[in-house]
Amino acid sequence: MKNVKKFLTSQRGVNTVEVVIILAVVVGLAIIFRERIGAFANNLMDKVFENDIDLGVDTLKDLGQ
Numbered sequence: 001m002k003n004v005k006k007f008l009t010s011q012r013g014v015n016t017v018e019v020v021i022i023l024a025v026v027v028g029l030a031i032i033f034r035e036r037i038g039a040f041a042n043n044l045m046d047k048v049f050e051n052d053i054d055l056g057v058d059t060l061k062d063l064g065q
Contacts, residue, residue: 030037
């Protein structure tokens, strides 16, 4: 009985369990919202790479003047 009580009050491994639970929640949310996350990422990449900017030496010199 003493060993059972000691086991139940032990704090060993609590941090590991917390991390596993948090990861499970994050993965669950990613699975639920995967289409929205994908659409957001695609939209973001489209916006970032929308304008083709020439970053050659001549262009950078023109921008500096």
